Amino acid sequence: MSNISLLVEEEIKALKRIEEAKKEAEKIVEKAKEEARKIKDLKLILEKVSKYIDEQEKLLKEEAESLRRKYFEIAEKIRLIPSEEIDKIAEEIVMEVVGLERGD
């Protein structure tokens, strides 16, 4: 084989390999586009949102229960105010009622 033929053959081989690489590149990009379509699938995203919301709902219910408990505990403490304290306030009020101390 002449030297020129060798070079031409090598160039042809090179072009062929480059063409194959281009096809491979196209496949890579196409595959990525397909993956992207799946990633952006609204149905799938909304399913994920629903799952996330379900998880958050459980946490929120726990938080709500703790909030409710906090208020009920305070309410219970108020209910346990001893009668002596109630008498003290009542007496103060009564003194104002009979003492003509209204500031209006």
Added chain:
Amino acid sequence: MSEEINAFLNEIRRRTEEEINKILSEARSKAEEIKKSAEEEANRIFSHEAHSRLMLLRRKILGQAEIEGRHELIKAKNEILEKIYKRAKEMLSEIVEGKNPQVNYSDVLYNLIKEAIERMNEMEVIIEANERDMEFISKNIRRIEENLSKDLGKPIKITLSDEKANILGGVIIYSRDRRKVYYNTLEGRLVETIKKYRSILGKEFFKKYLEAK
């Protein structure tokens, strides 16, 4: 094969490899970019949807708990206020029945009459009270008129109403023509004072008591 040809062949192979690597590398970068962009968009949609739904849910669940909690708190406070009101009323009953040695109810009654007449700015009034107080006023009417005239600096004339009020104590005073009326009953004053104390109790008493616990 000459060395020169060999060098040419090697050069062709080197450039080919370089070109192939470049093509594939660019494709991989583009693919990464496409996926990254898709993920960003998906995350944006997710965040937007999740955020708005979560906000609604949060408001609904925590809001309901907050309302229930506050309602219970108000209920407990009202129970205490009711106890205070009942106790105060008992104490007032003791006073009007003369069972509280610290308070002279006759003086209280006189002051209630005086305050009412002073506020009404009248010289002739009609007094209505419960049976017991009417009896007391009736028995002491001249002395009360004298004292009022002295204390208010003008002659005061009292007439007793034919009606008897169903009240714990205190008076209802009318102008002579009954166009003006002033309620100075113990119940009325108690309600007014409790109203005034309601905010004080809310801001100071309950808070102080809860902090002290």
